[in-house]
Amino acid sequence: MKYILMMNAPKAGFDTYRAWSEKDVQAHYAVLRAINKDVTESGEFVATEGLAWPHEAKLVRTGKDGSPVTDGVFPESKEFLAGYWIVDVETPERAYEIAARISAAPGPGGVPTDMPIEVRQIMTAKPAELP
Numbered sequence: 001m002k003y004i005l006m007m008n009a010p011k012a013g014f015d016t017y018r019a020w021s022e023k024d025v026q027a028h029y030a031v032l033r034a035i036n037k038d039v040t041e042s043g044e045f046v047a048t049e050g051l052a053w054p055h056e057a058k059l060v061r062t063g064k065d066g067s068p069v070t071d072g073v074f075p076e077s078k079e080f081l082a083g084y085w086i087v088d089v090e091t092p093e094r095a096y097e098i099a100a101r102i103s104a105a106p107g108p109g110g111v112p113t114d115m116p117i118e119v120r121q122i123m124t125a126k127p128a129e130l131p
Contacts (some may be wrong), residue, residue: 006084007082031105032102038087039087042059046085057080099117103115
């Protein structure tokens with residue numbers, strides 16, 4: 001079963017990541033790289049990407065003529081999608097274990113970030129098989 005593990009960062013504190021010391025940034029990414037290595041070696045890794053800063057995001061809808069209409073960044077949002085992993089695991093519990101490891105990655109001073117990681121199964125059914 002494939003799952004997407006979405007790293008959501010709070011809007012209020014998103015810019016604080018830029019204020020982390022180089023040592024804290026390196027420690028954080030070392031843990032994330034170790035998780036990626038472990039998941040790759042277990043054969044569960046599919047993909048991972050970090051995303052651009054929230055101020056670069058646009059909410060897009062279609063206009064009356066079908067052209068894209070952008071709505072700037074997300075002024076109502078309290079959190080932003082900062083990045084994601086896609087894993088192919090045997091059970092949802094395994095996806096939760098990986099998500100918990102990501103959430104526990106260290107922040108400033110080595111304290112776990114406790115960042116919420118949303119775990120959702122990726123739909124693999126064909127449209128005819130959907131309810």
